Amino acid sequence: MSRDLLKFLAFAVLVLLAPLYFKGGYLMNVLVFVGIHTMLAIGLNLLLGYAGQISLGHAGFFGMGAYLSGILTATYAWNPWLAMPLAALLVGALAFMIGFPILKLKGHYLAMATLGMGIIIYIVFNETIDLTGGPSGLSGIPSLSIGTFTFDSDVKNYYLIWSITLGTILLTLNLANSRVGRALRAVHDSEVAARVVGVNARLLKVQIFALSAVISSVAGSLYAHTMTFVAPASFGFNFSVELLTMVVIGGLGSIYGSFLGAALLTLLPEFLRAAHDYDIIIYGGLLMLMVMFMPGGLVRGIPDLFRMLVKGRGGDGHA
């Protein structure tokens, strides 16, 4: 079939074989988070990179998925496999409802409104202590299991999370290359022009906002079951900015770019252990540098840089 499918298969094989190379160990745990972050980055990228609508509140949707799954399974002893889709449905419905008024706004105003939304959600996590456990968090969330097989080790979680992440990638690749994807890019370039050729821009934006919230919510549920503990601090404004950084660094509108951004930002702090508190300086600096010098992100910036270097050397040879 197409080149896209081949690319995806190659990526999937790499992902599935990676544990053989790392043989368990601490890095496996980090790679589980790369998977969760990849899902989140792809969710946000759908909105920001394809539809051109910014959100600074996606950590809120991530948190809602995590808390809904956590509360239903830990407090009310639901089956996790039932709680996860219900959480996704609720979060998606909420996003759909908020989407209509919020996506009427554009640019800076949209950024501020989504930011406000995220902070309100964060405050609710902190204040509804009876439900969420408040600032000290919610513990005792069960690991996922199928029959008697429980996903309780890093390697098992790795395969679980990455198979769902790969599914998400396949889904979004398909979506991006479909009629919907083309309509989204049209809205991104010019909403007026898209409307003129018959795209229901308003509904489309809201639908993609909801889809992106659903993806974030599923990532949240997976996060809750992997960590077996959630606390509001993981879902604050800083995490929304971190997600934004992943998408921008990887490259707007590129699915593999989102993976690259997520992997880089998840692995970087691990290598910068000593500088743990200072990672926010690095995020801030990276965000600014990328927008200034590599607005297309790593996926486009690196090939450009490479071409420039090759051409530069070629020129020297002739002279």
Next chain:
Amino acid sequence: MQFDQLLQYSLSGLSTGAIYALIGIGFSIIYNATGIINFAQGEFVMLGGMFTLLFLETFKLPLWAAIPCAIAASTVAGMLFERLAIRPLRQPTPINLVIITIGGSILIRGLSMLAWGKDTHAIPPFSGDDPISIAGATILPQHLWILAITILIVFVNRFYFYHTISGKAMRACSYNRRAAGLVGIDVRRMVLFSFIISSAMGAVAGIIVAPLTMTAYDVGVMLGLKGFCAAIIGGMSSGMATVVGGLLLGVLESLGAGLISSGYKDAIAFIILLLILFIRPQGLFGKAESERV
């Protein structure tokens, strides 16, 4: 609910509201001159307080000398920010501007954490802290300082925008940047001016509030967002509408915290923000003249 309690909440709400108003005016000035919402606005508020502390404690200056130095230092930071982050931007689309000002704010916050640590610091009040009693409610001298300085700044601002050449040029830019350029106004200089004025105003706000609320490397986020709420209520005006917006927000927040729940205090501001954006994006007092894009 007793009257004196209501009065108490309203009075303390007014002084925080004045702070929001100053920050909000800073947002509006930059927005009107450039079309940018400067997400780093709150960081200049934080820098005002932290620089005052630096001049007070490290350079052992008296308070009256430390304050102007701190305002000057924050203003230089604002200029640098415009020169190094905003001006070189090759594709100034709204999303890129949002991202770069967010990046800038994180960077400034991170560097401040590096320089001053994570502790909360206090600045001494300007003239003692003997409470003054008004009709059963008590306020601190610092509350009066805040209100007086805010009124002063609003008047100076008004004078600048309506009675000086550069103020008028700035207003021209806010109506139509291209036309302003055509009649010989150096638009890029006006952009720089707008950053200078609003970082100075942000710093003043940060300095006058610090004796009441303490200051730390991360106070800028919330203050900046609340200031933005004030500006939105005021319809991004750099005059009285934003002042009223700030005061309204301050009082509502204070009453909400006192009468409903202090935990949801911050949520109140953001719910107001969302409601205004959804229902009246042109601000409470504005006419729906153009789409805010």
